Amino acid sequence: MNQKGLLLVISGPSGAGKGTICKALLEKSEFWLSVSSTTRNPRAGEVHGESYYFISKEDFKNRIDKGDFLEYAEVYGNYYGTPKSSVIEMLESGKDVILEIDIQGALKVKEAFPEGIFIFILPPSMEELKQRIIKRGSETPESLMTRFKSAYKEINYVSKYSYAVVNDTVNGALEKIESIVIAERCRVDRMKDTILNSREELIHEQLYD
Amino acid sequence: MNQKGLLLVISGPSGAGKGTICKALLEKSEFWLSVSSTTRNPRAGEVHGESYYFISKEDFKNRIDKGDFLEYAEVYGNYYGTPKSSVIEMLESGKDVILEIDIQGALKVKEAFPEGIFIFILPPSMEELKQRIIKRGSETPESLMTRFKSAYKEINYVSKYSYAVVNDTVNGALEKIESIVIAERCRVDRMKDTILNSREELIHEQLYD
Structure with missing residues (x-):
């Protein structure tokens, strides 16, 4: 096992x-470093899925409601959060x-x-x-x-x-x-x-x- | 401190x-390795205070009564024990x-x-x-x-x-x-x-x- x-x-x-x-x-x-999700705009050089997952505020709020985040916070009007499923997936696979x-x-x-x-x-x-x-x-x-x-x-x-x-x-x-x-x-x-x-x-x- | x-x-x-x-x-x-006390006879090459503290059965029993051992055991008629005071002394001095x-x-x-x-x-x-x-x-x-x-x-x-x-x-x-x-x-x-x-x-x- x-x-x-x-x-x-x-x-x-x-x-x-x-x-x-x-x-x-x-x-x-x-x-494996967990990549956070955020509603803020990407800065120059930032890559979706590497620096952050850049998603819309609506999408973010939906995910909050579905319990998709291990934790999240609002900072200066933008949301930041740690997606739960990818962390669990990695841990279960032994990573x-x-x-x-x-x-x-x-x-x-x-x-x-x-x-x-x-x-x-x-x-x-x-x-x-x-x-x-x-x-x-x-x-x-x-x-x-x-x-x-x-x-x-x-x-x-x-x-x-x-x-x-x-x-x-x-x-x-x-x-x-x-x-x-x-x-x-x-x-x-x-x-x-x-x-x-x-x-x-x-x-x-x-x-x- | x-x-x-x-x-x-x-x-x-x-x-x-x-x-x-x-x-x-x-x-x-x-x-620092704690040296045990024992009532058994030293074997060839064993040094008092290095291999063991070789003490008499009477002495050992007195020390049991005074609570001088962290732990002790009787094995095939001989006693073996860990002296408490030296361990505490060493730990207190930061060793x-x-x-x-x-x-x-x-x-x-x-x-x-x-x-x-x-x-x-x-x-x-x-x-x-x-x-x-x-x-x-x-x-x-x-x-x-x-x-x-x-x-x-x-x-x-x-x-x-x-x-x-x-x-x-x-x-x-x-x-x-x-x-x-x-x-x-x-x-x-x-x-x-x-x-x-x-x-x-x-x-x-x-x-x-």
């Missing part, structure tokens, strides 16, 4: 470096799936997939987070303070996650995430099949050898 | 290869500790240290376990069957452990155990200090920058 894939949820406050980590992880491993997702979305996914691996990415320090926010530009001192207050609140949610990885260097964070995946594959509650096989084999030998 | 060390408990049925794995792990890493221990002992240790990392070593197959038992010699067909029945029962206890590692190759098993240790260090419930520091630093910046 096929073993189900792992669902790896990479989450955390904005500016922590989730995107960079996921990109590096995909280059190194066999994970490991990554979701890169904000904190509210991750907590929704956790309700549907408590067996997922929920990793909270922490910035190496608040000073570093500040520098990253400043580098992104267009921040006034007031909006900077707003972002900080929001990051402060967001870090509270780490307690809802199983793992926290400090993103001091991308390679360091990657190594930790890869170790978490190996360790999770060794968890007894995920290994029932292997253990059962040992026992079946044993019974066989006792009876027929 | 000093971070407490991890307690790594390597356990499993006899013949699974616990000893070989622990030896290899100690050569590669900074773990990571390995216990190589049978299943009954491990379950006792789990009562005292539920925060320990309990790893069950599985033989790659029952056929391989059989070969290992035969190689150790002095087994009649009857005693071989008894050993198997015992291994069969022992494998049931895997459900009391967090992790199971199949010992197909020593290097493969080592890599998994090292990943488990890295992953456990990323567990949110072990990282409270780091996360608290991020928040303190943030408050500081908000007030004084």
Whole structure:
């Protein structure tokens, strides 16, 4: 029987470096990155089915009603959501799936997939987070303070996650995430099949050898 | 503040290869291996304080009464036990500790240290376990069957452990155990200090920058 894939949820406050980590992880491993749906217009270079599934607001709302999203949110008048069926399909076929997702979305996914691996990415320090926010530009001192207050609140949610990885260097964070995946594959509650096989084999030998 | 060390408990049925794995792990890493106490006589080459602490039966029984053992057992008229104080001392000083221990002992240790990392070593197959038992010699067909029945029962206890590692190759098993240790260090419930520091630093910046 096929073993189900792992669902790896990479989450955390904005500016922590989730995107960079996921990109590096995909280059190194066999994970499948779930593509989100959105109602916003594609930007230059964005490809339907790669960057996002670009769909109409009407289509999106229909899908909400049908329960087609693992989670969704409205941001500045546009909808963003994680399609449920493709994630389930991949997991059932034994593929490991990554979701890169904000904190509210991750907590929704956790309700549907408590067996997922929920990793909270922490910035190496608040000073570093500040520098990253400043580098992104267009921040006034007031909006900077707003972002900080929001990051402060967001870090509270780490307690809802199983793992926290400090993103001091991308390679360091990657190594930790890869170790978490190996360790999770060794968890007894995920290994029932292997253990059962040992026992079946044993019974066989006792009876027929 | 000093971070407490991890307690790594390597356990499993006899013949699974616990000893070989622990030896290899100690050569590669900074773990401290707890030395057991025993009332049996030292064999040629065994050193007091390295192989075992060789103590008298009277001394051992006194220590049982004082609650000095994390766990102990009587095997063929001799006592074997894990001294509690040295393990606690090492963990408090931030040293990571390995216990190589049978299943009954491990379950006792789990009562005292539920925060320990309990790893069950599985033989790659029952056929391989059989070969290992035969190689150790002095087994009649009857005693071989008894050993198997015992291994069969022992494998049931895997459900009391967090992790199971199949010992197909020593290097493969080592890599998994090292990943488990890295992953456990990323567990949110072990990282409270780091996360608290991020928040303190943030408050500081908000007030004084």
